[in-house]
Amino acid sequence: MEIITDILSLHARLKKESCIAFIPTMGNLHAGHLSLAKIARKKASCVVVSIFVNRLQFSEIKDFNKYPRTFESDSKLLINENVNVLFAPHESDLFPLKQEFFVEPPLFANILEGEFRHNFFRNVATIVLKFFNLIHPQIALFGKKDYQQLKIISAMVQQLNLPIEIIAGETIRTQDGLALSSRNLYLSTDERSKATRLYQVLLEIKIQVESGSKDFQSLQNKAREILKNRGWEVDYIALHQRNTLAPAQANVQDLVVLGAARLGNTRLIDNLEISTKI
Numbered sequence: 001m002e003i004i005t006d007i008l009s010l011h012a013r014l015k016k017e018s019c020i021a022f023i024p025t026m027g028n029l030h031a032g033h034l035s036l037a038k039i040a041r042k043k044a045s046c047v048v049v050s051i052f053v054n055r056l057q058f059s060e061i062k063d064f065n066k067y068p069r070t071f072e073s074d075s076k077l078l079i080n081e082n083v084n085v086l087f088a089p090h091e092s093d094l095f096p097l098k099q100e101f102f103v104e105p106p107l108f109a110n111i112l113e114g115e116f117r118h119n120f121f122r123n124v125a126t127i128v129l130k131f132f133n134l135i136h137p138q139i140a141l142f143g144k145k146d147y148q149q150l151k152i153i154s155a156m157v158q159q160l161n162l163p164i165e166i167i168a169g170e171t172i173r174t175q176d177g178l179a180l181s182s183r184n185l186y187l188s189t190d191e192r193s194k195a196t197r198l199y200q201v202l203l204e205i206k207i208q209v210e211s212g213s214k215d216f217q218s219l220q221n222k223a224r225e226i227l228k229n230r231g232w233e234v235d236y237i238a239l240h241q242r243n244t245l246a247p248a249q250a251n252v253q254d255l256v257v258l259g260a261a262r263l264g265n266t267r268l269i270d271n272l273e274i275s276t277k278i
């Protein structure tokens with residue numbers, strides 16, 4: 001595996017590659033990221049993983065500063081997955097000038113995560129587009145763990161005619177159901193034992209809807225109540241349509257339930273796809 005930190009070397013290394021699969025990450029890699037690398041390995045002759053903690057994605061500088069940076073162990077994990085190139089650019093190389101051009105995402109970027117994190121998806125889409133332009137991948141992989149992000153990037157690729165196939169990876173979880181996330185490291189032992197509750201309330205909604213319940217409002221309210229009663233601060237628990245992320249309707253088949261809630265100082269997100277028969 002080659003570790004590349006500057007754009008000129010990246011271009012020189014990738015110039016002759018005809019099938020590149022790309023996985024953007026912020027590092028602190030876990031089995032979720034590695035599952036994407038495994039899919040990529042089967043699909044392309046050259047697998048490129050980027051590690052870049054994007055300052056624009058953090059609303060508070062202290063969150064950006066404390067984000068776990070574990071470059072040495074990350075690179076070992078990627079070597080084990082036979083990744084060809086680890087691209088870890090310096091901020092000054094990626095942003096030599098103040099970034100004043102941005103990708104303006106569609107309106108569904110303003111709901112769910114977008115409601116709680118101002119300009120978040122504008123900044124995600126912008127950095128992803130920059131990476132696409134630097135790497136020219138034929139394939140790019142994103143996890144369903146960040147469901148709204150996956151949908152926004154898919155829409156960007158489609159609407160801006162980018163010649164890239166987006167592949168979605170399933171969410172990788174611990175045995176008790178907690179979705180793997182770099183932020184899980186922030187949980188105390190006590191919080192960790194409670195953290196799986198977010199998954200459990202989403203699973204309960206999935207089970208209810210798949211067995212025919214159409215009373216989405218009361219399912220959502222009940223889940224919020226359960227979390228609140230156990231000390232969580234809930235941002236949203238909401239049923240939406242999978243493709244458009246429009247609010248769920250009883251006569252629509254492919255739904256997803258998404259949740260975001262804070263346990264102590266740690267904000268966790270998760271979601272589950274739901275398959276209903278009409």
Ligand code: AMP
Nearest residue numbers: 025026032142143145146170171172180
């Ligand atoms: P991040 O480093 O958090 O920006 O994540 C990089 C990529 O890994 C994104 O496409 C995420 O959706 C994906 N990812 C993060 N956690 C998981 C997980 N538990 N399972 C599958 N993919 C994940």
